[in-house]
Amino acid sequence: MSTMIPATDRKKAGTMSLMINGKKIKALKGMTVLEAALGASVYIPTLCYDPDLKPYGACRLCLVEIEGMRGIVSSCTTPAVDGMVIRTDTPMVNLARRAALELILVNHHGDCLTCTKNQRCELQKVAQxxxxxxxxxxxxxxxxxxxxxxxxxxxxxxxxxxxxxxxxxxxxxxxxxxxxxxxxxxxxxxxxxxxxxxxxxxxxxxxxxxxxxxxxxxxxxxxKHYIQPTDHVKTICPYCGVGCSIYLGIRGNEIVDVQGAKESPVNKGGLCVKGRYGLDFVNHQDRLTRPLIRKEGVPKNVSTTDIHQIFREADWNEVLDRMAQDIGLTIDRHGPDAIGLLSSAKCTNEDNYLFQKFARAVLHTNNVDHCARLCHASTVAAALAAFGDGAMSNSISDIDQAEVLFVIGSNTTECHPIIGRRIKRAIKNNGAKLIVADPRRIELCDMAEIHLDHFPGTDVALLNGMMRQIVEENLHDQTFIAKRCEEFEPFLESLNGYDLKTVDAITGVAGEKIRQSGLLFGKAKKAIVLYGMGITQHTTGTDNVKAIANLLMLTGNLGRKGTGFSPLRGQNNVQGACDMGALPVVYPGYQRVDHPGVREKFEKAWGKNLNEKPGITITEMVQAAYEGQLKALYVMGENPMLSEPDLNHVREALARLELLIVQDIFLTETAQMADVILPATSFAEKDGTFTNTERRVQRVRKAIDPPGEARPDWEIIAEISKRLGYPMDYQSSAEIMDEIARLTPIYGGINHDRLGRGGLQWPCWDKKHTGTPILHKGQFTRGRGKFHVVLDRPPAELPTFAYPILLTTGRILEHWHTGSMSHRSHVLETLAPESRVEINPVDASRLGIVEGDVISLSSCRGAIQTKVKKTHRVRPGQAFMAFHWKEAPANRLTNPAFDLQAKIPEFKVSSVKAILTVLERAVEDNKFLTALAENPAGVLASYDLTPEHRKALVDGDIASLEKWVGPLEERLQMWLKVRLKQENISEK
Missing domain, CATH: 3.30.70.20 (Alpha-Beta Plaits)
Incomplete structure (x- = not known):
């Protein structure tokens, strides 16, 4: 009897003929009897079968008789064979099924009429x-x-x-x-x-x-709270860059259910906690429903959550007229480059295209940017330089084909869960080998062959060390390099400074582990590097990505299935926002603004003379606002008051603006500082497209009506444009996409009608083109791949005596970005209601801190209070914290120093100190406790302790100590006992 063939390979295997209940049918070779029957619309009852799971045969209900086989067999576990004769409804089969079901039912308790699953229960159906x-x-x-x-x-x-x-x-x-x-x-x-x-x-x-x-x-x-939908609408999840297809269950203009789309090539029906349970923010009571204007005399730094104390409601005409007037005055007085525009990775391609067109054709400025500046700007810069394309080279599905997966700077299972599970399945099911490089011990480390726990900011040295081992063992792909690459010799020479001893000293990783990693990667015929913001958010971010590009070219792991360069994009449409030209140096499709031929094309299409001067980035906009050079900022769907580094500086900079316009779905921390707020629609209330991390353009569909007077972003932009003398008379987002296709070669064959079951991956050159799952086949976009010499440099900030801990920031599974959406989801907020900083138990013990303590965490830029989570996931001397909480904004601490090539800030390395909050309050006016907190051993040297004092210290006699140092809170008493015990005072 033939064995079962995986579903993905069955079409290649051909067909076979079967006889079921006297009817001849065709089935794909490799199917089970049950699959063949279901494919021919022959019902066989079952309760354990699921097409996505391995056959299990637990319920014993799918029994059938097969001619030539003794007795009855379970059809879900029996392979179908050409010529097989099957009966599904004989007396013996039905008797056995009834007996099996009765045994199931006698142990099944519950009243069907009161059960949430009533009328949707498979057991009910089979029993009937x-x-x-x-x-x-x-x-x-x-x-x-x-x-x-x-x-x-x-x-x-x-x-x-x-x-x-x-x-x-x-x-x-x-x-x-x-x-x-x-x-x-x-x-x-x-x-x-x-x-x-x-x-x-x-x-x-x-x-x-x-x-x-x-x-x-x-x-x-x-x-817990199931409501039967009356309609289902297919669209795309609005959270991370994976781009999962979903069906929104709708009832009464509300989202009441979410299911994954099984036909999607991206997620195949799978969802993470955010995709399945995190979309109730759409119907949250905090949604903005009417335009708002700041009340006269209300300062920008007012602290209140009462929206009506800061703003007054206005109608659309008043707000739009005022905006047009204020923008016009700003340009007249200060010139077009006194205005900045911050576009959005949460908005559609059509929204982003129109926003950057508005900046360039209407306002005559290239000062347009978006949050890619804070996450993958270094990817775009480095990949364009190395390959000619600033995007993922392969498809997500190529993970299934790889022999080795190298995950570096990506906590994939939390930040991109559907890709994370795909990696884990590739290891378990396909035998793929995993290398993880991350300062933290992330979940994937448990399945890795090797974990390279390098010091934060030493990625270049680590990668160069691996590549030197590959070259020394002659594992580099010399044919690929000779035929398809350039600048190899200078690169090769640059590796001489990265012997194992040197790299060990720089990275803190044992030389043997680096050697093993190089050999494992170098020997693989098919390997993929997947990385995230642990690579990009450094002052060396562009060099880090160039080093990854070097590694892939060195081993020939580009342009084939199962290989590739895989930056994992953070937001749902950050790839699309880049593609649409929401960047200060390029038009849509990465066509440079300072290229005369390109500019002439867009001038002709848009009917306006365009500014040839590249614009400034969001990090530069903040500084320009602080210095008084930038007078106005128009923010669409972004929240720099939580996402930018050094938030105290950002707050002061935004407060100095003459005009701040915010267009969003909630009153974000940035919106609270705005002069004008425009209520926009969420992903569920508009049509358009998103482009995911693998360059797949997918349809976003309107499922419900927006609340109140909220409008789609592109419609708002068009209305403002019209008032500034440049009509944008689009009738739909589909019409905008048609214009995108005319002007953007990589999107040339894309329109809404072509984006059916699975979308299209760019480049898609024309209407007949089927998209490009794999880039760089045969040759690179730039012709030859370019090796770059990249040498290691230390982070901009290192630990000091005053700030001895290295803090790195990131995300957690349950929340997303600045939390404006996820904090308004009941399930997500319940699962992760408060911030915590991860510190190593060694540091916790040294600081007298226990699990759950509230500590003050501070850098030279500011301080926050947060709870502590003790964990071995971080090394001693390091800490990790997510940036999702406005109550404990991690970016108040982070370093605004940026990569000079991509202008991306160094979120991943900041020097901080930690102190128990009750102690911090106590030491303000107590010199003894101050000394004890900062230098416990020095206390004994600097104080002339009497025998009474020494005995009280040794015994932890709080009552005696309080006579000396004053009243102490209970938690402070506990801390003091721990510190005194640690210092072995009796021996001092």
Missing amino acids: YLGIEQENLDKLRKGTQILPVDKSHPAFDRDHNKCLLCGRCVQACEEIAAVGAIDLAFRGYATKVSTFGDKPIHDSICVSCGECISRCPTGALVP
Whole structure:
């Protein structure tokens, strides 16, 4: 009998003929009997089968008779064979099915009429099909213990009493999510699906992706608040750059359900916690619904959450007329370059295109930028220089083909969860080898062959060290280099300074581990480098990316399946915003503003003379505002008051602007400083396109009406433009995309009608072109790939005596960017309600800090208060904190020093100090505690301690100490005891 063939390979294997219930059918070779039957619309009852999971055969309901085989067999686990004769409805089959189902039902508790899954329950359907009667079940049913319902999770409940033990949830967690948070546990009648240690699901390693919920056939796993949708609309998730396709379940103009689109080549139906449970922000009561104008006399630095104390409502005509007047006056008085525009990676391609067109054709400035400046500007700069294209070279699906995956500077399972699970499945199912380079011990380290835990900011030295080992072992692809690359000899010579001993000293990684990593990567026939902002957000960010490009060219891992250069873009449309020219030096399609021929093309198309001078970046705009050179800033869908480094400086800079316009869906921290606020539509209320991290352009579709008077971003821009004398008479976002295609060669064949099931990957040159899954086949976009000499440089800021800890910032699974969306999601906010800084237990012990303490974390730029999480994920002397919380804005601490090539700030390395908050308050007027906090050992040398004092210190006698130092809070008493014990005072 033939073995089953993976679904992806079946079309290549051909077809076969079967006979089912006397009817001849065709089926793909490699199918099971059940798959063949379902493909021919022959119903076979089952409760454990799921097309996305491996056949399990648990429920014993899909039994069939097969001619020539003894007895009855489970159709889900039996491979179909050419010529097979199958019967699905014989008396023996039906008798066996009924017996199996009755045994399932007698242990199934619950009233169908009150069950959330009523009328959607697969068990109901099968019971009705087989004609099971209730009275027969009552005779069989024995008294069993009713188990408590696990209600610990904010999104769903687990009712073991309704569980069939079908195993779907267990398989989904293991095979789809690649987590393994649950399994079948205990024996006999006590068997149940359980977490490790039988803890509540909220206290397990569950990542809240909901894959188990979407596959449960009964009411055992159900959403807490389920409402049946009346309509479903396909669109794209608005969170990270993976670009998952989703179906929004709509009822009464609200999103009540979200499901992954199984036909999507990106996520194949899978979703993370944000995609499945984080979209209720759309219907949040905080949505902006009417235009707002700042009240006369209200200062920019006012601190209040009451919107009506700061702003007054206005109608659209008043606001738009005022904006046009104020913008016109600014240009008349100070010139067009006194205005800056901050576009948005959250908005559609069409929105971004029109925004940059407005800047250039209407305002006559190239001062337009967006948040790519803060995440992947260094990718664009380096990849354009090395390859000629500033984007991911391969498709996400190429992960499945790779022999070696090198993840560097990316906490993939938290920041790009669907790609993270794909990496884990490639390791488990395909035997791929994983190298992880990250100062923190991220989740992927548990599956890695090698973890390179280098010091923050030493990526160039690490990569150069690996490449030297590849060259020394003669593992470099000399044919690829000779035929397709240039500037190899200077690069090769530059590696001489990176022997293992030197690299070990720079990076803190043992030389042998670096050698092993180089050999593992160098020997692979197909390898991919995946990286994130741990690479790009440095003063050496562009050099870091150039080093990755060097590594891929050195080993010939470009232009083929299973290979590639994979920057993982952070926001849903940050790739698209770059493509659309929301950058100060390029028009759409990376066509430079200072190229005369390019500029002439756009001048002809737009009917305006254009400014040939490249614009300034958002980091430069902030400084220009501070210095009084930038007078006005128009912000669409961005929040620099939390996303920029050195926020105290940013606040003062924005306060100095004469005009700040903010266009958004919520009153963000930036909007609170605005003069004018324009209410915009969310992703669910507009049509358009997003471009994901693999260059895939996908359709965004309107599912509900916007709240109040909120308008699509492109319509707002067009209205302002008209008032400034430049009509933009578009009737739809599709019409805007048609203009994009005419002017942007890489989008030349893209229109809304062509973006069907899976979208198109650029470049797509014309209407007949099917897109480009893999770049750089045969030759690079720039002709030859260019090696660059990159030498290591230290970060702009290193630890000092005053600030001895290196802080790195990033994201966590449950939240996203500045939190304006995710903090307004009930499930996401419940799962992660407050900020925490990760510090190593060694540092915590040294500082007298325990888990959950509130500490003051400060740099030379500012201070914040946050709770502590002790963990070995960070090294001693290092700390990590997410930047999602306005209550503890991590970017108040970060360093604004930037990469001179890409102008990206160094978010990943800042020097800070930590002190217990109650201690910080106490030491303000207590010299002894001040000394003890800063230099415990020095206290004994600088104070003339009497025997009484020394005994009190040794014994931790708080009552005696309070006579000396004054009253101490309870937490401070605990801290003091720990510090005195650590210092071994009796021996001093």
